[in-house]
Amino acid sequence: MSKETITGLAKRLGISKASVSYALNGQPGVSELTRRRVLDLAEELDWYPSSSARALSRSRAGAVGMVLSADPLLIGTEPHYMAMLAGIETALAEGDMALMLRMVDKGPVQEQSTYERWAGERKVDGVLIFDHLHDDPRPTLLDRLGLPFVLHSAPASAAPASYSGTTTDHAVDAATIVDHLHDRGHRRIAHVSGPHRFVHEEERIRGVRERAARHGLEVVQVETDYALTSGHDAVVTLLRAPEAPVTAMVFGNDLMAMGGLLALRELGLRCPDDVAMVSWDDSLHCRLASPAVTALSRNPGMQGRVAAELLLALLDTGTIQTKPMPHGELVLRSSTATG
Amino acid sequence: MSKETITGLAKRLGISKASVSYALNGQPGVSELTRRRVLDLAEELDWYPSSSARALSRSRAGAVGMVLSADPLLIGTEPHYMAMLAGIETALAEGDMALMLRMVDKGPVQEQSTYERWAGERKVDGVLIFDHLHDDPRPTLLDRLGLPFVLHSAPASAAPASYSGTTTDHAVDAATIVDHLHDRGHRRIAHVSGPHRFVHEEERIRGVRERAARHGLEVVQVETDYALTSGHDAVVTLLRAPEAPVTAMVFGNDLMAMGGLLALRELGLRCPDDVAMVSWDDSLHCRLASPAVTALSRNPGMQGRVAAELLLALLDTGTIQTKPMPHGELVLRSSTATG
DNA sequence: CTGAAAGCGCTTACAG
DNA sequence: CTGAAAGCGCTTACAG
Incomplete structure (x- = not known):
């Protein structure tokens, strides 16, 4: 099974690459008939467009990142994290975004250099941060890096107007x-x-x-x-x-x-x-x-899901919003x- | 900060893109002096090569995938998973590989279609699978997809000779x-x-x-x-x-x-x-x-780490190996x- | 040791 | 609605 490409599909169908691309992405510019033929053939061949080629031409990684910065021992025993992760991943998957996960144990420095690297390599389109700190260096850093982010579970009092986040009172x-x-x-x-x-x-x-x-x-x-x-x-x-x-x-x-x-x-x-x-x-x-x-x-799963949805909205439409979470029971x- | 590229670096230094690339990747073909100048400039500019461009030209995603296929409720309460994940991620990070995480709750079908998609999009270079099943469809599927994998914690009796894995007696x-x-x-x-x-x-x-x-x-x-x-x-x-x-x-x-x-x-x-x-x-x-x-x-963290190392070795050198895990205490x- | 050029596989204006 | 072409930012033979 030599790898199919968009050029191959175009040849098989006797049309141009552009048409295949338009058809695939639901763009106008192709007849319904052509679109169907393209989609059917892709399905038949089990073909998907290369994510890296797409990422390169779109300048979009198709993934968001999350750094779990904590003692691995604590992470392993705190069910909270896993529940939150599950909620986040579910929302991302629905938005067709992949989740890149990184765990660091050497604290903030390692976390920050991960963001620098991710931004530099354009490896992720945005990140989800949580555990808001006093004089938290991350918002400033991420702004400087041009890496969109959502702050998960910021205190209501410190509700940031300049960036997206969920808040808890x-x-x-x-x-x-x-x-x-x-x-x-x-x-x-x-x-x-x-x-x-x-x-x-x-x-x-x-x-x-x-x-x-x-x-x-x-x-x-x-x-x-x-x-x-x-x-x-x-x-x-x-x-x-x-x-x-x-x-x-x-x-x-x-x-x-x-x-x-x-x-x-x-x-x-x-x-x-x-x-x-x-x-x-x-x-x-x-x-x-x-x-x-x-x-x-406090339903960490639901909260994670909401935070992820905020990030998707931010990446999609640039919408900055703050969502208060329900009070704990x-x-x-x-x-x-x-x- | 308009985004720097390798072309920009080459221009600044008055050398070709090729030289910059060789210098960056530790390849022969550049003098030590040139290499230093390149590395210093990259550092100074906080510049990293674009991961998608790299992935495209190298035909390598730079990431491995893992599907957690289980009831989210169970995943959230089972510390085992998180500990394993932490071990896996640590090893991958050392090998400069990203971890792509996907959680599915609709069982094997969803898990398998994730692999099909990942393989088709060349989104990951390999995957880690675990919870070996009777007549497990995954090894066959992954072989067909050409997606390298490591089977984590296979029973010693079913130790597969044809693929890499950790085994437990x-x-x-x-x-x-x-x-x-x-x-x-x-x-x-x-x-x-x-x-x-x-x-x-x-x-x-x-x-x-x-x-x-x-x-x-x-x-x-x-x-x-x-x-x-x-x-x-x-x-x-x-x-x-x-x-x-x-x-x-x-x-x-x-x-x-x-x-x-x-x-x-x-x-x-x-x-x-x-x-x-x-x-x-x-x-x-x-x-x-x-x-x-x-x-x-049974030290899930250490076991996850070993499994991840097997996957790195497989991707790097194609080495297929089976590693028995220590007995539980x-x-x-x-x-x-x-x- | 260095440079010019092709190629990775998509997307997207631009002309027809 | 369709096609030819440039571009995304790297890597890698190939000549010099």
């Missing part, structure tokens, strides 16, 4: 969580967050603090790094503190909540009787833990049940 | 698991496997049966589909059976083991006192469950502890 989510704990009778709670360099963490912290103040709740803030062991250690530290102990803890993700649960068990304390727990991300881990952990469900489980 | 793993249960005093066990259409499941089943026979153990085989609820339901059915109940259960993956644990709890039975449990895949779920579940650890946890 963490204040509302914080209120949902704090209200629930207040309802359950807690008056002194801890908030074990991820790194403050993430804008969403700062917004969550502010949200928790403000809502707690309104209820007259005390909040102890602890900053860690999303790892299971960090959640564990944070709990140990919190419970050893000389001040009055907290009776409830909010964790920035499911892994830290799991670590927290392990710590409680080690200390001989019970959840929720001694300490109640809430996770800011829902996952199978929360469902399966014992006790099962109350968590904010708190899934109540045993970890915050009232004894 | 499930008989050894089965022996490890069965021996452990025998040591713990179990004489009647259940094996809740994934679908028999997967060759690795059949090999595991045979391995378990043979090893059990040697010890004089009885084995009840149950076929399900890897879903958490299936593990749950299998356990309910098993424990309702009129025959003598099993005292230990082996699950084909971690999710089914988790489902099994839930079922036990519902039935008011305890693990390991009433029923011991082992999972054929290790994961954070097994570690965090209560009781924590004894599981076979049983991580002992409470679910099989002796009371």
Whole structure:
């Protein structure tokens, strides 16, 4: 099977390459009859136009890129990422775009040089970025590189007007969580967050603090790094503190909540009787833990899908838009049940 | 920043495009001095050769593809996949190959048409396939399409001589698991496997049966589909059976083991006192469950890396090879502890 | 060691 | 509606 080309098809049909191309791409310029003959022959021969030739002449790669920049260990255990990826890929496939995936573990530098390379090689038409940082260098960099992008899950407060993105209102989510704990009778709670360099963490912290103040709740803030062991250690530290102990803890993700649960068990304390727990991300881990952990469900798959659709729209028509995501729903489980 | 091209670089340096190309690609045909000047200028201009132009002239896409064909829900909760992906991507990046990822949920048909399209468009240079099936249509299809591939984690018994792949000796793993249960005093066990259409499941089943026979153990085989609820339901059915109940259960993956644990709890039975449990895949779920579940650890990240390296070698030099993976290691946890 | 030229397989104005 | 031709930006024999 020597490789067919558009020239071959044109010859077989006794027409020009141009006509074949027009027919293939649904462009005007060919009769319906010719178009049918072209499409039928392509189908019969199992022929597809070469993506690289197309990319070169169209100056469009036909792919978008995504860099997963995190500890591989964390990525592997965080169901969140995979669900998001699945949503993204599904939307891209529908828009006939391929997904180029890159995982880096050496942090922002490696992520940024990946964008530089992708832009230079014109390997992707756009990228999807997430985990918005304070003074995030990526929007500036991507603008300079001329690489279109969508910022996934930017905090509502930092909603960028100059570029596309999905936004999340963490204040509302914080209120949902704090209200629930207040309802359950807690008056002194801890908030074990991820790194403050993430804008969403700062917004969550502010949200928790403000809502707690309104209820007259005390909040102890602890900053860690999303790892299971960090959640564990944070709990140990919190419970050893000389001040009055907290009776409830909010964790920035499911892994830290799991670590927290392990710590409680080690200390001989019970959840929720001694300490109640809430996770800011829902996952199978929360469902399966014992006790099962109350968590904010945010549908990462759907969110990924929306972000990908924004990127497709941006590439297609240059439309810049901001889409607010639905608020999280708190899934109540045993970890915050009232004894 | 109007886009630089190789012609631009050549002009700036007062040399021909050919020389620039040779210099860039480490080919002979340019003096060291010229090569340095070219590389320095490229660096200074932040210039990279266009991947599509390169792909077209080299007839090489510079990317390999991978289709994740599974229920998105399962993919999202199975840490196994993400770990494997991370290993694969790391190896590919080192070999300067991009990873094109596609997720399909409508099963084998969609997976196969993805390969047809990729091959037709010459979008990828090769693919990585896994979950070997009985009468697997993929090797034949890929051969016909002329798309190089590596079969990841083929059963040792079905080790293909005609194509590259990593292999796993499930008989050894089965022996490890069965021996452990025998040591713990179990004489009647259940094996809740994934679908028999997967060759690795059949090999595991045979391995378990043979090893059990040697010890004089009885084995009840149950076929399900890897879903958490299936593990749950299998356990309910098993424990309702009129025959003598099993005292230990082996699950084909971690999710089914988790489902099994839930079922036990519902039935008011305890693990390991009433029923011991082992999972054929290790994961954070097994570690965090209560009781924590004894599981076979197989290092999916490392295995993915090796598979990717085989593919790189195949694409580079056409080398066909089969690499046996290390046996799994049983991580002992409470679910099989002796009371 | 270097340069001019053809070729990779498409798309797209431009003339007919 | 159709065809001849240029162009996308590289690589690679082939002559010098």
